[in-house]
Amino acid sequence: MKKRIVLLPGDGIGKEVINSAKDVLNAIAEEYNHTFSFESHEIGGAAIDLYGTPLPETTVDACKQADAVLLGAVGGPKWDSNPSHLRPERGLLGIRKALDLYANLRPIKGFKNLLHASPLKEEVVSGSDLLIVRELTGGLYFGTPSERRDNGNSVVDTLVYSRQEIERIVDKGFQAAQQRRGHLTSVDKANVLESSKLWREIVEEKKAQYPDVAVEHVLVDAAAMKLITNPTQFDVIVTENLFGDILSDEASVITGSLGMLPSASLNENGVGLYEPVHGSAPDIAGKGVANPVAMILSAALMLRYSFQLNDEAKVIEDAVQAVLDAGFHTGDIQVPEGRLVGTAEMTKLIADYI
Amino acid sequence: MKKRIVLLPGDGIGKEVINSAKDVLNAIAEEYNHTFSFESHEIGGAAIDLYGTPLPETTVDACKQADAVLLGAVGGPKWDSNPSHLRPERGLLGIRKALDLYANLRPIKGFKNLLHASPLKEEVVSGSDLLIVRELTGGLYFGTPSERRDNGNSVVDTLVYSRQEIERIVDKGFQAAQQRRGHLTSVDKANVLESSKLWREIVEEKKAQYPDVAVEHVLVDAAAMKLITNPTQFDVIVTENLFGDILSDEASVITGSLGMLPSASLNENGVGLYEPVHGSAPDIAGKGVANPVAMILSAALMLRYSFQLNDEAKVIEDAVQAVLDAGFHTGDIQVPEGRLVGTAEMTKLIADYI
Numbered sequence A, B: 001m002k003k004r005i006v007l008l009p010g011d012g013i014g015k016e017v018i019n020s021a022k023d024v025l026n027a028i029a030e031e032y033n034h035t036f037s038f039e040s041h042e043i044g045g046a047a048i049d050l051y052g053t054p055l056p057e058t059t060v061d062a063c064k065q066a067d068a069v070l071l072g073a074v075g076g077p078k079w080d081s082n083p084s085h086l087r088p089e090r091g092l093l094g095i096r097k098a099l100d101l102y103a104n105l106r107p108i109k110g111f112k113n114l115l116h117a118s119p120l121k122e123e124v125v126s127g128s129d130l131l132i133v134r135e136l137t138g139g140l141y142f143g144t145p146s147e148r149r150d151n152g153n154s155v156v157d158t159l160v161y162s163r164q165e166i167e168r169i170v171d172k173g174f175q176a177a178q179q180r181r182g183h184l185t186s187v188d189k190a191n192v193l194e195s196s197k198l199w200r201e202i203v204e205e206k207k208a209q210y211p212d213v214a215v216e217h218v219l220v221d222a223a224a225m226k227l228i229t230n231p232t233q234f235d236v237i238v239t240e241n242l243f244g245d246i247l248s249d250e251a252s253v254i255t256g257s258l259g260m261l262p263s264a265s266l267n268e269n270g271v272g273l274y275e276p277v278h279g280s281a282p283d284i285a286g287k288g289v290a291n292p293v294a295m296i297l298s299a300a301l302m303l304r305y306s307f308q309l310n311d312e313a314k315v316i317e318d319a320v321q322a323v324l325d326a327g328f329h330t331g332d333i334q335v336p337e338g339r340l341v342g343t344a345e346m347t348k349l350i351a352d353y354i
């Protein structure tokens, strides 16, 4: 198979972990006789510094022509006081919108021998394996007006969804549940928000099309609680953009480290952008100590979702598991009697296994 | 001291636990020579059934004339498919708005001998003691438009805040931090929302007025994570309405049960409404098994915040602590070798201690 992959390293540890993904993909290419070509482009703070914008046209064009996109992370204190349109996050939000990546899939599964690193009791997290399907191109993130009013004396943001936007993400949720354990939890705030009421109605309408899926509605406040008290009760969670942002970061505690969590953002045509859930971690950037696992697992998701290379994806996941099982870990996780390694060594261990 | 207290039992277990608060307050009145008069009014589903509206005018008027209001809980499956204006939650939102109860204080403190009931490891939660100051009358909960558009093909909700609304709640946050450990965490989503940017600016402006308070800004997604990984890092958290809703339910897991958490909702004039954080729990309603502690502790907050009866408030809190220390607990909490009691017995134990 021949595939063109665009790499968007971004900022901070993004620049480091993106190389880990590349190394691991090269190992896969060699082993399975694929040809992966890589092309690097700027986004976020790095793009602001070079081109004066967080999302240059050349980056967007390259992504549109690619078979898939891998993104590291964006952001850092250097650009934190920039005006809105010159903030690194704008690059991320911009590329999501430009490619219409409305479906963000965030699988959360504890690695058995890292469960002790979770702040949750082992008996609570043990066996938890859930997927958050987050709407990524609508809601409060993109609604207008989003502006100051009355000479700066008031401010407004807008939560807007079209029926079609809700329908397509809800479908993704149902389909994901069909491929997993057949259970879908739709999270909303239907006792307060009109948008959530429409969301809930659409979920109810769609039920008939997926008779093999059991559906449950949970209010976002209750979901934030249940995710911690009883994470194993969840299979697939489908929710709107901001709720998904909050709940997926929260759910990361189940695994003990944000450094383990990959994500896939897909559009209707199967073109996808794959990125770790973690950010650019400016505090540890440039030190060679970042955990590359989330980025490497994101590359595995790319193989599975964009290229249908299920076996190859599985090999990467197995490699990660094997290296963790052998006791290797980066500094974000404490493993008693484990072996602390840096980004490069962790990457090499995983690539070598392949 | 002579005080007129309005009781709003509401629905489900609200009707049961409100009596517990009354019994405990009567014990305080007797012991400390106060005169508390009680008057009961309908709200929520009970009001819909009797008067066809979740918030009758008589209820609003009574609350306005009272020295303080105690509320049980609203809601239940019976009214879940009602149209928006006939849902029990409208009563709750309506009374908050009618009394301008913009400051919702939710203290979260683990009870030492119940920590084992938390899904979090004991070493993680041990010593945690935080206060969430939630804005309660603005944001997405009350912004207009909140409606269907294009023949029901799209939907919009509006997140709106005036500068003055943000200023007054941020002030409350700073003041609470001054009275506690001097640390304020302001939670927002300033990397995406314009309203959060104004929020953050206002917190920055106010800093100078409270030089004894250390301020930190945390994004809501990161806060949802840190609340679990490291709850002891927080003292006071100040945030807008919806973020506060989600984070306070989430934070309840620290204590092992939502059944322990009181809340106070205050306006500029010190009139307050006091209610447990938990809901109406229709599944256990009417069985006499509900945990009355959150409601009783809400009554303690009333004595402290509305009547400045600090000693009396403390006595209630000590009574609760003593009864829990003696091993008594309701069914929502597992205490090995503890003594399981119902609502009435739990209430009597606490009242007797006083």
Ligand SMILES: CC(C)[C@H](C(=O)O)[C@@H](O)C(=O)O
Residues within 6 Å of the ligand: A089, A092, A093, A245, B191, B192, B221
């Ligand atoms: C960086 C930020 C804009 C982004 C988001 O809120 O979507 C991030 O938190 C995420 O979850 O991918």
Ligand SMILES: CC(C)[C@H](C(=O)O)[C@@H](O)C(=O)O
Residues within 6 Å of the ligand: A191, A192, A221, B089, B092, B093, B245
């Ligand atoms: C019942 C509901 C409207 C309410 C809210 O969202 O404010 C509740 O969850 C709360 O936190 O008091």
